[in-house]
Amino acid sequence: GITLSDLFNVIDGISAWEGCILIMIMNKSEDLDEAFKCLGCVDLQIRFDFVNMHAVKELF
Numbered sequence: 389g390i391t392l393s394d395l396f397n398v399i400d401g402i403s404a405w406e407g408c409i410l411i412m413i414m415n416k417s418e419d420l421d422e423a424f425k426c427l428g429c430v431d432l433q434i435r436f437d438f439v440n441m442h443a444v445k446e447l448f
Contacts, residue, residue: 392421392423396423412424412430417433417435
């Protein structure tokens with residue numbers, strides 16, 4: 389499997405891909421490992437709240 393160390397190497401280490409954008413999706417942003425925040429891996433956070441019925445009707 390992939391370890392947290394492996395993931396850090398891909399994001400910011402010897403295996404890093406220059407010019408790539410990493411999109412992380414999670415249900416609870418507070419569960420994000422502090423090491424990600426310390427590395428400066430997260431430049432932008434966008435929160436998507438629950439959709440209500442009015443918004444669903446507007447889409448369809």
